[in-house]
Amino acid sequence: MSEIEYHMPEGFLISTAEAAVKKPGRKDIAIIYSTVCAVASGVFTTNLVKAAPVLLDIERIKGGKGRAIVANSGNANACTGMRGLKDAVKMSLAASIELDCPETEVFIASTGVIGTPLPIDRMFSKIIEAARTMGNSTLLDAARAIMTTDSFPKIASAQINISGKAVTIAAIAKGAGMICPNMATMLCFVLTDASITKDALDEALISANDYSFNRITVDGDMSTNDTVIVLANGLAGNAPIRSGNRNSGIVFRKALAEVLMRLAEMIVKDGEGASKAMKVLVKGAKSEHDASILARAIASSLLVKTAVYGCDANWGRVIAAAGHAGVDFDPNTVDIFFGSAMVVKNGLTTNNDAEAALQLKADTVVITVNFKMGRASAQVLSCDLTEEYIKINAEYRT
């Protein structure tokens, strides 16, 4: 196995363990641990139905401090009632005992099947074991441990210079199914040694998340478990980044956004059963809000996604999906491109299907739609829809 290269921030240790949460034979528990107390920030699913670990984290993140993240794959601990909440607390308790830190500074994340209670006794002892051997694994091992239907581990990192100090950001994610504009069944953990205040970290995360995970869609469904957590432990020793800081704040936010964007692209490329990625770029909208609604409508259309899969330059589906988005535009001014091939000019075909079909063979198909109503633009990442998606999701639990 060729290892993937990434930078690791100071002061973080990783452990993994095999708890046979769903079935034996793989590491399915990961613990991320900061040797010093870190500033913590998070964004979570907007689904009304929230999994137990999400409910717990939403409370704990208010404290703004974090030492560890305990995650498992194989079971989402969602729709599990009071027992689910108790189990999530137990997971954090196991780690806090062994790592000697407050339970309230341990965050929990679970991903997998909904509605089945966790095998908590087995997990409890495995979490203790992992915490006891803290440092037994790499961040890439953790990225593997949180995979469900993902076909490859997702990791990205960046290094920046803030006030003369090297600051590192590293992050892992899992995605695959149920991904939708509001970042569904997606876990992402970000580790950084930046010194940054809670306010500044919250602002950077919300902004970076809006331009990355909230701009991808796989199947329009949204999970009960979406979680992005950042721990910033300050060990880089940079001058603390504060809310409103022009220079260092922007440098940090850009680097964070870039790391999250790279993970978002990996998630889309690994969309369940996807054969290629699809980038919908809307130009000439009246506002960025309109642009993102139009881009999402096109990127979510099953008919557009199947046409991309079939290399069919069926631009009628693109304009029909836009017309259904609830945003006003004039169909007679619309231009559409598949890659570099213009297929529609001012609402009419350019009879360019052969060139367009070639463009549709790319690994990432770019669909550009210019509405010529204004100057705003937006981009949404998606993937095609294949027979393989159906197979994976019709047989997920069997």
Add this chain to the structure above:
Amino acid sequence: MSEIEYHMPEGFLISTAEAAVKKPGRKDIAIIYSTVCAVASGVFTTNLVKAAPVLLDIERIKGGKGRAIVANSGNANACTGMRGLKDAVKMSLAASIELDCPETEVFIASTGVIGTPLPIDRMFSKIIEAARTMGNSTLLDAARAIMTTDSFPKIASAQINISGKAVTIAAIAKGAGMICPNMATMLCFVLTDASITKDALDEALISANDYSFNRITVDGDMSTNDTVIVLANGLAGNAPIRSGNRNSGIVFRKALAEVLMRLAEMIVKDGEGASKAMKVLVKGAKSEHDASILARAIASSLLVKTAVYGCDANWGRVIAAAGHAGVDFDPNTVDIFFGSAMVVKNGLTTNNDAEAALQLKADTVVITVNFKMGRASAQVLSCDLTEEYIKINAEYRT
């Protein structure tokens, strides 16, 4: 081929013709003709991008009178600019010349590929030919002529008694792909010999449409060409049904709704690649509006649709889809049934997967969700999502 039985209203004649709109080898033009001037009513796509025939019909339906409907399959005459509008007018002109009726009383409907101009010269002479031999076909032949990816013709009829007279309603439809709550790529023509005023007919159609075509979903996409047109020629000789008529108005509206509902069910069963139908019944919502939003969210979820295809009682996907609908509820009071098998009671599993899996083998899978928030209910019809859907739509134009 065994013929399908249906009642035919008085005073309607049908012709079909082969115009090789997309390719030769099948009847692809249908004309429906009333021997006397009929009251006309219609509902059309709410997609911002409307095909030329739809734009024409929306203008003409305001006159409230109709003599004929000319429909073709193989080409939607959508996104075809000024030429498309002229072509739609030419189609109506051909029929009006030969049938000796005002052009403004001829409605046009087209279905098929978007963005390609019609082969209008060939179609013009074939429409003239069909009109000249008016009565050369049956309504079932017309149902076949308007098919695109449909696998069977869709026809339904009803007979009712109004003021001592037998009144007949017969209707044909085409559906298959792109069907969504707001009745996408769907054509439906309703013929009745009822005597009814324009106002009463409009009211009956809007109500019947809301409870039938607007409560089905195949893939969430919506076409540029959706059209439902009713012609009521009065030849049954009943006492005219007027707006506000209690008895006869209700009898007519119910019969119309029943006919449209039967067609809607056929459309869902014939959803592209569908292996079975899916009925989502939401109970205990605070309002009918909430109930229908929740039912649509569940019925549209790709993950629910693939689970139904795979006979996987994955109720977590049902509750996650509901939680994403934007309607407030308490996850801890929700009950879920697959067929007669209760799988969730008050938000928790009943461990009833084996019984539920059996229920998922039905031709029509009924998913009932009781939110216990109020007394309102709603039902949405859908179908499962299979590999075959992908195949059909990835290769539609090839």
